Amino acid sequence: MIGNYPLHLMILVLLWGYIYTSWSVMGRLGMVSFGHGAFMGIGAYTVVMLWNHYGVSPWIGAPVALALAAVVAIVIAYPCFRFKIVGHYFALVTLALSEVTRLIFVALREQTGGSLGATPNGALTEGTSVAIGAVQFSSKWVWLGVVFAFWLLGLWIWRLVDRGMGRLALQAISEDEEAAASIGIHVTRAKLQVTLVSALMTCAGGILYAQYQLYINPDTVSGIAISLQMVFGVIAGGMFVMLGPTVGAAFTLLLAEGLRLAFGNKYPALDTTIYGVMLVLFIIFMPKGILGAVLDLLRRPRRT
Amino acid sequence: MEAFDIFLLEAVLNGLLLGGLLALLSLGLNLIFGVIDVVWICYAELIMCGMYAVYYLHVQYHWPLYAAMPAAILIVAMLGVILHQFVIKPVLSAEPINQLLVTGGVLFFLQAAATLAFGIDFKNLGVSLPAVRFGEMSFSAARLIAFGAAAAGVVGLFVFLNKTYLGTAIRAISQDRAIMPLMGVSPARVYTLTSALGGALAGLGACLLVLQYDVHPAIGLSFGPITFLICVLGGLGSMAGGLVAAFVFAQFISVGGFFFAIEWGYVIAFAFFIAMMFIRPQGLFRR
Numbered sequence: 001m002i003g004n005y006p007l008h009l010m011i012l013v014l015l016w017g018y019i020y021t022s023w024s025v026m027g028r029l030g031m032v033s034f035g036h037g038a039f040m041g042i043g044a045y046t047v048v049m050l051w052n053h054y055g056v057s058p059w060i061g062a063p064v065a066l067a068l069a070a071v072v073a074i075v076i077a078y079p080c081f082r083f084k085i086v087g088h089y090f091a092l093v094t095l096a097l098s099e100v101t102r103l104i105f106v107a108l109r110e111q112t113g114g115s116l117g118a119t120p121n122g123a124l125t126e127g128t129s130v131a132i133g134a135v136q137f138s139s140k141w142v143w144l145g146v147v148f149a150f151w152l153l154g155l156w157i158w159r160l161v162d163r164g165m166g167r168l169a170l171q172a173i174s175e176d177e178e179a180a181a182s183i184g185i186h187v188t189r190a191k192l193q194v195t196l197v198s199a200l201m202t203c204a205g206g207i208l209y210a211q212y213q214l215y216i217n218p219d220t221v222s223g224i225a226i227s228l229q230m231v232f233g234v235i236a237g238g239m240f241v242m243l244g245p246t247v248g249a250a251f252t253l254l255l256a257e258g259l260r261l262a263f264g265n266k267y268p269a270l271d272t273t274i275y276g277v278m279l280v281l282f283i284i285f286m287p288k289g290i291l292g293a294v295l296d297l298l299r300r301p302r303r304t
Numbered sequence: 305m306e307a308f309d310i311f312l313l314e315a316v317l318n319g320l321l322l323g324g325l326l327a328l329l330s331l332g333l334n335l336i337f338g339v340i341d342v343v344w345i346c347y348a349e350l351i352m353c354g355m356y357a358v359y360y361l362h363v364q365y366h367w368p369l370y371a372a373m374p375a376a377i378l379i380v381a382m383l384g385v386i387l388h389q390f391v392i393k394p395v396l397s398a399e400p401i402n403q404l405l406v407t408g409g410v411l412f413f414l415q416a417a418a419t420l421a422f423g424i425d426f427k428n429l430g431v432s433l434p435a436v437r438f439g440e441m442s443f444s445a446a447r448l449i450a451f452g453a454a455a456a457g458v459v460g461l462f463v464f465l466n467k468t469y470l471g472t473a474i475r476a477i478s479q480d481r482a483i484m485p486l487m488g489v490s491p492a493r494v495y496t497l498t499s500a501l502g503g504a505l506a507g508l509g510a511c512l513l514v515l516q517y518d519v520h521p522a523i524g525l526s527f528g529p530i531t532f533l534i535c536v537l538g539g540l541g542s543m544a545g546g547l548v549a550a551f552v553f554a555q556f557i558s559v560g561g562f563f564f565a566i567e568w569g570y571v572i573a574f575a576f577f578i579a580m581m582f583i584r585p586q587g588l589f590r591r
């Protein structure tokens with residue numbers, strides 16, 4: 001009843017919606033990270049490399065990847081927070097992190113295939129459509145379910161962080177770190193907790209991406225381009241509302257697909273050109289993003 | 305063993321040449337940050353525009369290089385002014401992170417617009433410069449020229465900032481933003497001038513890069529990150545720090561690339577950057 005193409009789009013919107021939500025868990029609290037490509041890349045590459053080279057099932061690979069992402073997050077984030085690296089500097093340090101991971105994937109080309117990317121070894125033999133052990137499913141419906149579950153989980157975590165005491169502490173920190181510390185907030189710990197949650201969620205997103213697309217490439221799962229894509233997706237949708245990141249994901253994807261359907265492949269980068277202009281306009285005129293602005297519009301008449 | 309050392313020396317010297325170029329690239333970014341307090345994330349994309357300008361003027365319209373290059377520098381300087389007037393100015397009083405992000409949007413736009421306008425294929429200027437040999441070592445003339453021009457650019461900027469009235473005004477603004485309007489200096493004009501200057505430096509960088517590398521829309525991503533990291537490592541806004549950091553980075557890349565693969569050179573340089581941030585978060589030289 002629904003063709004594969006709309007199904008594919010829905011999966012992508014939910015998957016990227018989940019990943020953007022993961023980013024915004026920390027991004028909206030004043031920690032703008034350009035390094036989330038690193039966590040996504042670690043997720044995708046760890047699982048696929050373990051599967052391809054050692055035959056380790058993604059069910060075991062996933063915890064390994066998550067553990068690795070947690071270690072990287074702590075190693076980078078702890079000193080950052082300890083030494084009060086904030087704002088520009090935090091963004092640029094994390095940018096270095098995402099470039100380091102991308103370059104490592106490229107440099108290990110003997111194992112990872114370098115810039116050509118890698119494909120998980122197929123586990124689906126003829127006639128089967130589900131390989132539980134390899135986490136490969138040929139049915140897009142299964143994937144829709146999986147991705148939808150993760151998306152809900154992401155929103156739930158977002159809400160948990162939003163409702164928790166931690167958010168108030170972190171908001172105080174993002175306004176004035178010294179003052180927050182002076183009223184007894186453990187600044188480093190509060191920031192580290194949220195960073196860890198965000199990094200692990202993003203890492204899981206990377207694993208899902210690899211298993212769904214069955215193709216990974218250093219540029220599409222890590223590096224500065226993908227990190228910026230996350231940041232801007234969230235900004236476009238709205239950073240401060242729960243569904244904002246998802247709206248951002250839907251908006252960017254539908255913009256790209258819509259223009260592709262309208263113009264064919266005649267103008268290959270038309271969507272990103274328009275997207276770039278819109279981002280600049282959003283940040284200048286609509287810093288709350290699409291959903292944030294719409295909600296403001298809806299609320300205004302009721303108040304007056 | 306003898307030959308091994310010669311090659312190592314060659315790598316070190318090549319690193320030195322690369323350092324000069326990186327120093328020039330980071331200089332413009334540092335100047336803008338020091339004066340306007342904004343990081344142009346899209347700085348490398350402005351350089352890409354300059355490279356395309358040289359390419360099209362020279363190859364398509366058959367301008368000689370000595371005319372195409374100044375024209376390209378002028379074009380990028382104008383782009384810098386346009387960027388400032390239409391994108392930076394509206395967010396000058398917004399949160400710093402918004403200023404960072406807005407230029408990130410410009411990065412997307414310029415990259416995509418270049419793809420749209422020029423296609424994704426690699427474009428080569430078609431100028432091949434000979435290799436220069438010193439004993440058993442050889443260096444590309446393009447790199448030597450780039451190093452010389454970069455050095456000239458650095459010295460020129462230094463003289464301008466220290467010996468001219470406008471240069472003094474620029475330095476004064478970067479030291480105290482609030483008091484200068486009272487002294488009869490218009491910050492808006494200084495900002496515009498600085499943006500033009502930063503753009504011109506990007507244009508000069510473009511002229512030197514286009515001699516060595518092919519142009520394509522994503523080229524900014526290959527040396528943009530390293531330029532930021534150099535600025536941060538040196539201490540954002542500190543030009544002396546940027547110069548030192550550029551040479552340090554270039555050695556890591558060149559010598560690291562000599563012992564391992566070139567990507568590992570970059571990995572080592574970036575890892576060094578992250579480690580240094582923890583040791584000296586303000587950068588090598590505090591402003």
